[in-house]
Amino acid sequence: MGFRIEHDLLGEYSVPENALYGVHTARSAENFSLTGRRVHPAWIHAMGDVKHACARTSRKLGAWKNDAAKADAIEAACKETAQGKHDDAFIIDPLQGGAGTSLNMNANEVIANRALEILGLPYATYSRISPLDDINYQQSTNDVCPTAYKLALIRQIDMFLPHLKSLELTLRQKAEEFKDIVKVGRTQYQDAVLTTLGFEFKAYAEALFRDFARLVQARKTLLKVNLGGTAIGTCVSASHDYVENVVPTLAEITGIDLSQTDDLIDGTQNLDDSAYVSGILKTLAVSLLKMSTDLRFMSSGPQTGIAEIMLPPRQAGSSIMPGKVNPVIPEAMTQACFTIIGHDTAITYATSQGNLELNAFLPLIADCLLNDLDMLAKACKMLTEFCIRGIMANVDKCRAGVASSTALITAMVARIGYDRACQIGIDAIHEGKSIRDKLLELKLLSEAEIEALTSADVVRSTMADKARHTS
Numbered sequence: 001m002g003f004r005i006e007h008d009l010l011g012e013y014s015v016p017e018n019a020l021y022g023v024h025t026a027r028s029a030e031n032f033s034l035t036g037r038r039v040h041p042a043w044i045h046a047m048g049d050v051k052h053a054c055a056r057t058s059r060k061l062g063a064w065k066n067d068a069a070k071a072d073a074i075e076a077a078c079k080e081t082a083q084g085k086h087d088d089a090f091i092i093d094p095l096q097g098g099a100g101t102s103l104n105m106n107a108n109e110v111i112a113n114r115a116l117e118i119l120g121l122p123y124a125t126y127s128r129i130s131p132l133d134d135i136n137y138q139q140s141t142n143d144v145c146p147t148a149y150k151l152a153l154i155r156q157i158d159m160f161l162p163h164l165k166s167l168e169l170t171l172r173q174k175a176e177e178f179k180d181i182v183k184v185g186r187t188q189y190q191d192a193v194l195t196t197l198g199f200e201f202k203a204y205a206e207a208l209f210r211d212f213a214r215l216v217q218a219r220k221t222l223l224k225v226n227l228g229g230t231a232i233g234t235c236v237s238a239s240h241d242y243v244e245n246v247v248p249t250l251a252e253i254t255g256i257d258l259s260q261t262d263d264l265i266d267g268t269q270n271l272d273d274s275a276y277v278s279g280i281l282k283t284l285a286v287s288l289l290k291m292s293t294d295l296r297f298m299s300s301g302p303q304t305g306i307a308e309i310m311l312p313p314r315q316a317g318s319s320i321m322p323g324k325v326n327p328v329i330p331e332a333m334t335q336a337c338f339t340i341i342g343h344d345t346a347i348t349y350a351t352s353q354g355n356l357e358l359n360a361f362l363p364l365i366a367d368c369l370l371n372d373l374d375m376l377a378k379a380c381k382m383l384t385e386f387c388i389r390g391i392m393a394n395v396d397k398c399r400a401g402v403a404s405s406t407a408l409i410t411a412m413v414a415r416i417g418y419d420r421a422c423q424i425g426i427d428a429i430h431e432g433k434s435i436r437d438k439l440l441e442l443k444l445l446s447e448a449e450i451e452a453l454t455s456a457d458v459v460r461s462t463m464a465d466k467a468r469h470t471s
Contacts, residue, residue, distance in 0.1 A: 006124055015124070020089035022109035022124060022131060028102035032093040039094050039103055040370040041087055042156055046148035047107040048081030050227065051135060053250035054144070058137050060249075061241050069119060070129060077114035086110050094367040099360045100145030107144075108135040138238040138246075140230040142268055142358055147227040147250070149366045153277065154256060156373040157219050161212065163380040164284075168208040170388045175202035180456040183308055183398040184405045191405040194459050197308070197393055204291045211284040218277045223258055225250075226267030232357040233265030269354045274365045278347040281372055285340035288379070292330035292337070295387070299327055307397050312390030329387040336379040343368040402454050403436035411453050416444065 003014040006023035013023045055074050058064075064071040080086060089110045096102045108131035113123045115135075121128055129135070136144075179198035184191050227250060228243035230236050235243050247260040261267035301307040317326035347368055350361040359365075402408060406425040413421050428438040439445045445453070452458065 004124055017123070020086055020110045020113045020123070021091060021106055022113065024105035024131075025092060025102070025109050028092045028096060028106070032096045032102065034093050034095040035367075037094055039090055039092060039106075040152065040367065040374075041084060042152035042370055043103070043149055043366055044087055044090050044107070045082050045084055046151040046155070047103065047144070048078050048083070048111075049151060049254050050144050050148045050250060051107055051111055052078035052082060053227070053246055053253050054137070054139050055135070056253070057242055057246040057249045060245070061239065063137060064134075070115070070134075073115035073118040074111065074129065074134065076118055077111040080114060081107065081111055086114060094363055096363050097360070099141060099358055100149075100362050101141045103363070104136070104139075104141040104144055105131065108132065111135045138230070138242050140237075142231050143226050143229045143233075143264075146268070146271070146362060147225040149362060150222045150225050150273075151250075151254060151256065151258070152366070153274075153369055153373075154219060154222050156370055157215060157222075157277075160373045160377045160380075161215065163377045163384075164208060164212050164215070167380045167384045167388065168205050168212065170384050171201050171205035171208065174388060174391060175199070175205060178393050179460075181393050181395055181398055182402055182454055182456050182459055184401045184407045191401075191407050193407050193410050194402060194454060196456055196459055197398065198456075199459075200294070204287075204294075207287040207291070208284075211280070211287055214280045214283065215277075218273075218280050221273045221276060223256070224261040224267065224273075225258055226261050226264050228260060229264030229268050231268075233263070233268035235264065265357070269357050269359060271351045271354055271359050271362065271365060274369065275348060275351040278344045278351075278365075278369060278372075281340055281369070281376070282344040284376070285337040285344075288333055288383075289337040289341075292333045292383075295330045295391075296327045302394075306401075307394050308401065310392045310394055311387055314386055329383060333379050333383050336375050339375065340372050343372055404434040406435060408435045408450075408454065409439070412439070412444065 002017040004017045005012050006015050006026075007013065008023045008027070010027070013026055015022055015026050019026075052075060055063075055071070055078055059071045059075070064074075090103075090106050092102045092106050112126065112129045112131040112135050115129050116123060116125050119128070175198045177198070178201055179196060181197040182194055183197055185193050185195035185200075225247060226233060228235060228238060228246050230238050243260075247258055251258040295309070295311065298306055298308045299311045302310065311327050311329070313325045314328050315325075317324040317328070347365050350365050351359070353359060353361050409421045409425055412424075416424075424438055424442070424444075425435065428435050431438070433441070436450055439450065440447065
């Protein structure tokens with residue numbers, strides 16, 4: 001491969017001759033190699049859309065009015081970037097100094113060189129199409145990158161929400177399937193009162209339903225963007241007409257109901273909406289973590305543990321213990337949740353550092369949130385397909401737990417009093433008998449009464465009474 005020589009304010013620099021990117025991108029790639037990854041594709045594609053909106057708006061206001069071929073080539077290159085056709089030319093690390101300047105220049109150079117290629121000219125013929133004077137016209141990193149980031153985040157949320165809804169609905173299906181299976185409910189890991197397996201799964205679904213609604217609301221806060229504000233929100237180097245029209249043009253191009261933020265200075269230095277979204281993802285991670293931990297706990301054993309449910313076996317669990325199968329899907333989900341919680345801490349710090357007129361740490365915020373949504377989509381799909389759908393109830397184990405647990409005599413307190421019920425429980429434990437057998441021995445209940453007392457209808461009737469009282 002040969003090289004071409006480009007120059008910037010630091011001097012000359014060698015760039016691969018066939019590279020769509022240029023000197024600014026090459027220097028960034030040399031400076032930043034922290035993660036070994038590249039900028040998230042959704043942000044790159046959104047940059048293409050934003051650059052397209054900027055170019056189209058400037059063109060309508062008279063830019064390149066005597067050079068339609070140039071304007072057409074620029075718009076075509078922007079569209080191709082938005083479609084992901086030049087992702088390989090975005091070589092910079094997601095963690096970079098400069099508040100996104102490296103990403104902005106990567107986009108400017110790729111679009112400029114592709115436009116030159118469309119015109120049949122060699123790369124780096126910047127006297128014809130300049131990355132800065134043409135592709136970055138009336139723009140700044142500080143309004144282009146945050147706007148593209150919000151656009152990318154909206155799209156990632158839209159991609160993720162169906163996976164979350166599918167998980168919620170699958171849990172509701174399991175709740176219906178398990179509605180008649182009575183088991184012991186636990187508080188502080190100790191036997192408490194009777195419940196149903198259906199109630200437990202419905203509670204998981206309700207938590208995810210709330211998380212879904214919160215994320216939908218958070219998405220709305222992202223629709224306000226600071227495009228047109230340029231460097232610090234004062235619109236320096238941008239015309240009034242451009243500032244008024246660029247966001248509506250972006251909304252038209254993307255089909256997303258974007259609007260310009262009410263205060264461009266505020267919108268440039270404050271990224272609190274990112275902390276808001278991150279907090280909601282953390283809350284969702286907490287819900288998923290709680291549920292995953294419960295699934296591992298309720299399926300534990302299986303021979304010597306609780307084993308009230310059986311998770312679908314996905315793979316051998318040990319290289320040394322024959323027959324062992326681990327709850328690998330909830331374990332993987334748990335690790336995803338830990339990652340989200342950790343990223344929320346990083347985002348909290350980053351969003352607090354919108355020092356003075358700009359937050360320099362947008363790259364970290366974007367990298368965390370965009371990848372978090374990717375991971376959560378995969379994790380929710382994994383949990384839905386490989387775990388929840390295939391969970392089976394161990395009915396015999398649930399029945400045995402009801403028979404032996406002090407939860408059974410809790411239902412007797414109103415009839416025989418707390419102290420006597422407590423003594424029955426203690427005696428049963430000391431004598432090695434189940435609570436059921438002890439109640440039968442004392443003739444406090446008949447077999448039929450115990451069956452009735454521990455039926456799903458009786459357990460559900462308490463909830464029904466509560467619902468009537470509440471209404």
